[in-house]
Amino acid sequence: MENLEYVLQMKNISKDYYGNCVLKDINLSVKAGEIHAILGENGAGKSTLMNILFGMTVIHSTGGFDGEIMLEGKNINIKSPQEALELGIGMVHQEFMLIPGYSVTENVKLNREITKRNFVSRIFGEKLETLDLKEMAKDTRKALDTLDMDIDEWTRVEGIPVGYMQFIEIAREIDKKNIKLLVFDEPTAVLTESEAANLLTAMQKIKESGIAILFITHRLDEVMEVADNITMLRDGELVAQKKSDETNVIELAELMVGRKVEKIVREKRDEKANRKTILEVKDLRVMMSGEEVKGIDLKIEEGEILGIGGLAGQGKIGIANGIMGIYPVSGDIILKGEKLKLNSPKDSLERKIAFVSEDRRGVGLLLDTSIEINIVVTAMQIKKTFIRNFVLFTQINQKRIKEHTLKMIKMLDIRCRNEKQLIKKLSGGNQQKICIARALTLAPDVLLVSEPTRGIDVGAKKIVLETLVRLNRDLGMTIVMTSSELAELRSVCDRIVIISGGKIEGELKPDSNDTDFGLMMAGEYKKIHSRGDEQS
Amino acid sequence: MQNQKNDKKELDIDLLEISEVVKKFLVANMVTMVFAILGIVGFMFSGLSLPFFVSELLIRMTRNSFLVLALIIPVLAGMGLNFAIVLGAMAGQVAVIAVTHWEIPGVWGLLLCMALSVPLALVFGYLTGKLLNKTKGKEMIASLILAFFANGIYQLFFLVLLGGVIPMQNEVMILSGGVGLRVSINLATSIKDAADHIWRLSLPWSALSFSALTVMYVGIRRYLNRAKKMEERTIRKHLVYVALVSILALWSLYIMNTDSMFNNIRIPIVTVIAIIVVCIFTTFILKTKLGQDLKTVGQDRHIATASGIDANRIRIIAIIISTILAAWGQIFFLQKMGILLTYGAHAQVGLFAVAALLIGGASVSKATIGQAILGVVLFHTIFIVSPLAGKNIFGDAQLGEFFRAFVAYGVVGLSLAMHAWGKQIQAGNSLKS
Numbered sequence: 001m002e003n004l005e006y007v008l009q010m011k012n013i014s015k016d017y018y019g020n021c022v023l024k025d026i027n028l029s030v031k032a033g034e035i036h037a038i039l040g041e042n043g044a045g046k047s048t049l050m051n052i053l054f055g056m057t058v059i060h061s062t063g064g065f066d067g068e069i070m071l072e073g074k075n076i077n078i079k080s081p082q083e084a085l086e087l088g089i090g091m092v093h094q095e096f097m098l099i100p101g102y103s104v105t106e107n108v109k110l111n112r113e114i115t116k117r118n119f120v121s122r123i124f125g126e127k128l129e130t131l132d133l134k135e136m137a138k139d140t141r142k143a144l145d146t147l148d149m150d151i152d153e154w155t156r157v158e159g160i161p162v163g164y165m166q167f168i169e170i171a172r173e174i175d176k177k178n179i180k181l182l183v184f185d186e187p188t189a190v191l192t193e194s195e196a197a198n199l200l201t202a203m204q205k206i207k208e209s210g211i212a213i214l215f216i217t218h219r220l221d222e223v224m225e226v227a228d229n230i231t232m233l234r235d236g237e238l239v240a241q242k243k244s245d246e247t248n249v250i251e252l253a254e255l256m257v258g259r260k261v262e263k264i265v266r267e268k269r270d271e272k273a274n275r276k277t278i279l280e281v282k283d284l285r286v287m288m289s290g291e292e293v294k295g296i297d298l299k300i301e302e303g304e305i306l307g308i309g310g311l312a313g314q315g316k317i318g319i320a321n322g323i324m325g326i327y328p329v330s331g332d333i334i335l336k337g338e339k340l341k342l343n344s345p346k347d348s349l350e351r352k353i354a355f356v357s358e359d360r361r362g363v364g365l366l367l368d369t370s371i372e373i374n375i376v377v378t379a380m381q382i383k384k385t386f387i388r389n390f391v392l393f394t395q396i397n398q399k400r401i402k403e404h405t406l407k408m409i410k411m412l413d414i415r416c417r418n419e420k421q422l423i424k425k426l427s428g429g430n431q432q433k434i435c436i437a438r439a440l441t442l443a444p445d446v447l448l449v450s451e452p453t454r455g456i457d458v459g460a461k462k463i464v465l466e467t468l469v470r471l472n473r474d475l476g477m478t479i480v481m482t483s484s485e486l487a488e489l490r491s492v493c494d495r496i497v498i499i500s501g502g503k504i505e506g507e508l509k510p511d512s513n514d515t516d517f518g519l520m521m522a523g524e525y526k527k528i529h530s531r532g533d534e535q536s
Numbered sequence: 537m538q539n540q541k542n543d544k545k546e547l548d549i550d551l552l553e554i555s556e557v558v559k560k561f562l563v564a565n566m567v568t569m570v571f572a573i574l575g576i577v578g579f580m581f582s583g584l585s586l587p588f589f590v591s592e593l594l595i596r597m598t599r600n601s602f603l604v605l606a607l608i609i610p611v612l613a614g615m616g617l618n619f620a621i622v623l624g625a626m627a628g629q630v631a632v633i634a635v636t637h638w639e640i641p642g643v644w645g646l647l648l649c650m651a652l653s654v655p656l657a658l659v660f661g662y663l664t665g666k667l668l669n670k671t672k673g674k675e676m677i678a679s680l681i682l683a684f685f686a687n688g689i690y691q692l693f694f695l696v697l698l699g700g701v702i703p704m705q706n707e708v709m710i711l712s713g714g715v716g717l718r719v720s721i722n723l724a725t726s727i728k729d730a731a732d733h734i735w736r737l738s739l740p741w742s743a744l745s746f747s748a749l750t751v752m753y754v755g756i757r758r759y760l761n762r763a764k765k766m767e768e769r770t771i772r773k774h775l776v777y778v779a780l781v782s783i784l785a786l787w788s789l790y791i792m793n794t795d796s797m798f799n800n801i802r803i804p805i806v807t808v809i810a811i812i813v814v815c816i817f818t819t820f821i822l823k824t825k826l827g828q829d830l831k832t833v834g835q836d837r838h839i840a841t842a843s844g845i846d847a848n849r850i851r852i853i854a855i856i857i858s859t860i861l862a863a864w865g866q867i868f869f870l871q872k873m874g875i876l877l878t879y880g881a882h883a884q885v886g887l888f889a890v891a892a893l894l895i896g897g898a899s900v901s902k903a904t905i906g907q908a909i910l911g912v913v914l915f916h917t918i919f920i921v922s923p924l925a926g927k928n929i930f931g932d933a934q935l936g937e938f939f940r941a942f943v944a945y946g947v948v949g950l951s952l953a954m955h956a957w958g959k960q961i962q963a964g965n966s967l968k969s
Contacts (some may be wrong), residue, residue, distance in 0.1 A: 097839050097842055097843065098839070099832060099835045099836050099839055101831075101835050102832075102835065103830075106828070110832065110839070110843045111829070111832070111840075111843040111844050111845050113825055115824070115825050120820070120824075121824070126822045126825070127824070127825055127826045128821075128825070128826055129824060129825055130820075130823050130824050131823060131824065131828055160854065165957070214700055316738060
């Protein structure tokens with residue numbers, strides 16, 4: 001009997017990708033009319049858990065998962081997202097699944113259009129039944145009314161505010177007749193504060209109608225506001241399960257981040273030394289979809305390692321890409337007192353800024369060419385080195401390239417058969433070392449490194465990080481390191497800025513406490529501290 | 537005094553708004569405008585009489601509209617301009633060649649042609665659709681090249697295999713060597729004028745009947761919806777229709793009682809009805825579930841797939857419909873021409889239809905029936921007037937001929953460039969905001 005109380009139960013869910021454990025023994029139970037929040041950093045296992053719930057192919061093509069899922073007390077085995085939808089599990093997507101050229105009604109009823117028969121459809125089948133626009137509009141109106149939306153059901157979606165779009169998505173889900181469980185995947189990420197507040201009210205309403213809600217987010221105050229229960233994941237493990245009235249934002253922030261920080265040995269920088277600013281950005285805006293930067297002022301000191309942290313999609317990746325001019329950018333970038341030409345990767349490179357891209361295989365490497373060419377190609381282009389000049393024509397200087405490559409292979413401990421090996425045959429870690437080798441070949445003053453340890457194994461991770469520290473300490477190179485892994489930033493950086501919502505949320509020392517890091521990552525730091533100011 | 541000033545101010549604002557609207561309208565319809573002006577100026581300089589021009593234009597409209605209409609559905613399915621309607625035209629021609637060989641004349645010949653071309657067009661359309669699904673995002677260039685490739689196979693078949701490998705005995709159609717079809721085939725023994733000569737009416741009478749039908753249509757619509765309150769826009773639209781056809785009817789009555797040359801123009805009613813049926817068919821399809829799926833796939837393939845629509849299947853259906861319409865369009869075209877240029881009749885079909893559609897104001901992602909018809913009118917106006925206008929202005933008819941070719945290719949290039957340009961502007965605006 002007890003089972004029936006819960007709409008969804010997930011029991012002992014574990015999942016590994018080729019021996020790499022990403023979820024361990026997760027238990028989760030959601031009652032009808034309950035808002036259950038799932039909290040965690042990027043990579044904590046939230047999306048994997050949802051992928052399992054929706055039967056995504058990534059799960060089944062990698063050997064399935066362990067544990068069982070029960071819907072209203074019945075054991076279910078979901079093989080595809082379509083199946084999940086049929087069982088009454090709905091999803092409100094982070095990016096909108098809306099067609100701009102369509103009216104609200106057409107979007108709500110997308111591929112669930114109501115049709116009526118006509119004389120042609122009697123012969124050729126139901127695909128040729130005419131749309132019953134009136135009935136469609138009636139259903140849509142009902143769904144919109146449930147959400148207290150006064151928007152006309154025939155308005156075209158194109159041009160209506162972003163906040164409304166989210167509601168249309170929700171209207172689509174609650175219009176589905178048998179909906180039992182609704183998953184909100186970071187629904188407030190793109191909304192303004194008042195829009196987010198409206199959304200939370202709507203969630204309360206949906207909850208009252210008896211639908212269970214799984215609310216995936218990293219905004220802690222929203223969780224405190226609407227959630228009944230909270231499940232906290234960290235590194236694929238269930239850290240805590242709490243009732244929301246038994247906890248508070250500070251505790252949640254601590255739980256979200258809390259982990260040991262392993263310091264990679266290096267002497268502390270002299271705090272007092274009066275250091276020059278080498279690179280400064282003013283009101284930097286970068287149009288990189290998914291990682292948009294919305295106005296950042298930042299000073300980078302000569303000879304420091306600056307860490308840029310924050311959750312995925314908040315804009316931290318956009319900063320380095322903007323400085324390099326790879327994505328459309330506006331604002332001022334000042335290098336050693338002189339303005340940099342915007343949107344010109346060539347100018348940035350010529351002015352001795354080097355970049356190790358987060359998109360290693362896409363932007364970073366020429367996968368079908370040899371190690372040596374990958375290491376020297378940018379230097380050949382920008383600095384005209386490794387080239388023999390015969391006045392009328394030029395030739396590649398094979399001898400010098402080989403010497404240089406061998407030096408780099410030794411210095412960075414690149415594991416390869418020889419310097420002519422093709423890049424695509426190397427492991428992720430060695431590929432990353434080659435990206436760094438190429439940046440070093442340019443002998444840069446400032447080195448921008450994005451996600452240097454993404455997708456590489458633990459041993460290689462350590463070598464990469466140590467290399468960065470060594471470059472900084474021995475050669476005095478200024479390094480700006482962007483990473484999703486806070487622990488990694490804290491182990492090598494002199495100071496760390498946290499980006500949230502495309503803006504700087506705050507700056508911290510590596511040894512600042514976990515709570516501050518957690519609050520900043522969640523974008524709560526400023527809010528809480530300004531509240532504190534008002535009270536005092 | 538004060539009042540007057542205020543009035544003036546308001547008037548200024550109104551004028552500003554109006555000029556804004558006009559500006560937007562001009563920018564949006566730039567291509568169409570330019571060709572409308574070219575057509576009018578060309579007509580004035582050509583020295584052609586109005587009845588002669590109208591007669592020529594009507595012939596070309598009844599001949600070519602079908603093929604242009606065949607392009608609309610793939611555009612709406614997000615597949616761009618389907619240059620591969622050439623394959624449809626080939627399917628039509630194969631049927632016409634067969635029927636001419638069997639010497640089945642008149643309406644039955646025409647119907648047989650249409651029936652025969654369907655299975656061929658189905659296969660061609662299916663294969664084209666398969667190919668275009670493999671070349672997503674590059675459908676237009678793929679369909680263009682496919683048309684060239686198909687032309688090669690077509691030539692191989694009719695020039696080498698037919699009479700050689702595949703036996704065919706027909707002294708009139710086969711080249712004297714016994715292998716391959718002749719370059720031109722006379723259709724007098726088969727479908728020449730098969731549809732056109734069933735029923736013809738003089739222009740004034742046709743116009744009068746059209747007016748009567750329109751009034752009846754509006755009347756029936758209002759009668760059926762008498763219980764409900766109709767939208768103001770619909771009522772206004774109906775009023776405009778009735779007003780326009782009344783003028784047309786008055787004009788026809790006036791012409792009928794003169795000995796104007798307009799009385800000598802004869803309209804092939806059956807062909808016109810066929811074109812109207814295609815228009816109604818297209819409108820109908822777009823109002824069905826299939827049509828909604830088509831549009832959804834056209835607007836965003838990713839979202840369509842995510843909401844459970846089989847985008848690849850829908851795209852293939854769109855191309856099949858287009859190919860069948862093109863096959864029939866080519867058959868109607870040939871019955872009007874009366875002669876089949878075996879190796880040339882289909883070659884330019886795609887280009888000319890695409891150019892006409894673009895001149896009508898359509899783009900690679902948007903097309904309506906109105907744009908198709910308007911495009912045919914403007915495109916063929918240029919075709920009719922440019923040789924004579926060229927001769928009268930520059931003293932050289934050749935120049936006008938060049939201009940026609942220039943128009944066909946130029947407009948396609950220009951429209952595609954303008955489409956890309958518009959997208960760039962949009963992207964730029966989104967960065968600013």
